[in-house]
Amino acid sequence: MSNTDFVLAIEDLTVSFDGFKAVDNLIMYIEKNELRVVIGPNGAGKTTVLDLICGKTKSTSGSIKFKNQELTELAEHEIVRAGVGRKFQNPSIYENLTVYQNLEVSYPVGRNVWGSLTFKRTAEVEERVRQVAREILLEDFLDMESALLSHGQKQWLEIGMLLMQEPELLMLDEPVAGMSAKERDQTAELLNRICKNRSVIVIEHDMEFVKKIAHKVTVLHQGKILAEGSMDKVQHDEKVIEVYLGH
Numbered sequence: 001m002s003n004t005d006f007v008l009a010i011e012d013l014t015v016s017f018d019g020f021k022a023v024d025n026l027i028m029y030i031e032k033n034e035l036r037v038v039i040g041p042n043g044a045g046k047t048t049v050l051d052l053i054c055g056k057t058k059s060t061s062g063s064i065k066f067k068n069q070e071l072t073e074l075a076e077h078e079i080v081r082a083g084v085g086r087k088f089q090n091p092s093i094y095e096n097l098t099v100y101q102n103l104e105v106s107y108p109v110g111r112n113v114w115g116s117l118t119f120k121r122t123a124e125v126e127e128r129v130r131q132v133a134r135e136i137l138l139e140d141f142l143d144m145e146s147a148l149l150s151h152g153q154k155q156w157l158e159i160g161m162l163l164m165q166e167p168e169l170l171m172l173d174e175p176v177a178g179m180s181a182k183e184r185d186q187t188a189e190l191l192n193r194i195c196k197n198r199s200v201i202v203i204e205h206d207m208e209f210v211k212k213i214a215h216k217v218t219v220l221h222q223g224k225i226l227a228e229g230s231m232d233k234v235q236h237d238e239k240v241i242e243v244y245l246g247h
Contacts, residue, residue: 006065007032007169007199008053013062015052022048024223026062030169035195037202037210039234040220041244046203049220050171053201054086055079066169085167087175093157095147099138102146102157103129106164128164135194136160137186152176152183156190163194170194171201176209188212207235207245219244 008030015023023045030036038046051057053064055076064071071079094102107125133139136156141149146157155175162170175191176184184206191200191213204210210217210231217234219227221244227237234240 005032006030007034007067008201009063009065010049010053011063011065013049013052013064014060015048015057016060021223023052023059026223026225028218028225030199030201033195033197033199035191035200035202035213035215036218037204037214037216037231038218038220039204039207039210039244040226043222044220045223046220047173048223050086050173050201050203053079053169053171054084080165080167083166083168084171085162085165085169086171086173087158087162088173093146093154093161096145098143098145099133099149099157100129100142103132103160103164106161108165132160132163135163136190150180150183152179152187155179156187159190159194167198169199169201173203174205175202176204176206184209185212 006029008028010026010028013023013026014021026049038049040046048057052059053071055071055074059072062072066082066084069082071082071084074082094105097105104125107128129142130139133142136159138153138156138160141153146154149157159172159175176187179187188209191202194200202213214231216229217231218225219234219237219240226243227234227240235245
């Protein structure tokens with residue numbers, strides 16, 4: 001494959017588990033600063049695609065290029081370092097630390113440990129923590145123990161922990177599951193904000209939420225793309241209505 005302007009280029013991606021193709025010859029391209037939502041019935045392969053991108057699962061064949069770097073050859077931590085962040089369905093925050101501390105420990109250390117004096121680095125970290133806290137609506141909660149946050153706020157904090165690492169591609173698996181209606185709206189605004197300078201892939205079942213955020217929707221079915229395009233186009237696609245929205 002030649003070089004591309006896409007942030008993420010997935011070509012002919014296949015993964016088989018005991019002869020069952022969970023992802024079957026998938027082709028998908030994500031643009032810079034695009035917010036892509038992936039929908040589809042259970043077992044369509046949505047989470048598996050994220051697992052393949054972040055290196056948790058190894059593909060049987062095919063290519064995943066992130067900014068023209070082949071990810072299928074890299075270990076999980078190398079993929080993170082390359083600029084790919086992934087949030088799983090269950091929040092994994094440090095409940096006994098404050099919001100501030102959770103964000104602080106997520107700051108990538110070791111970029112130039114010897115080059116900067118401690119106090120300077122601390123100022124830089126503090127500035128980043130406050131900037132991210134504003135983005136994730138937790139600016140007023142920095143001193144709160146994370147265990148006391150609402151379910152939605154915990155999800156935002158986990159997104160913030162990823163943002164501390166300044167990923168260029170952020171992947172979120174059902175970010176609004178279990179949230180109140182108000183939190184869902186706030187999360188939509190939050191995602192629309194953070195995709196201004198990065199690409200975001202979201203897996204979601206909540207169609208009202210998808211309408212508020214998606215630049216483009218990909219519908220997966222049995223590991224293949226069933227349809228792709230605007231939410232409006234996908235919603236009126238006969239095949240999509242038949243296998244997914246009709247239920």
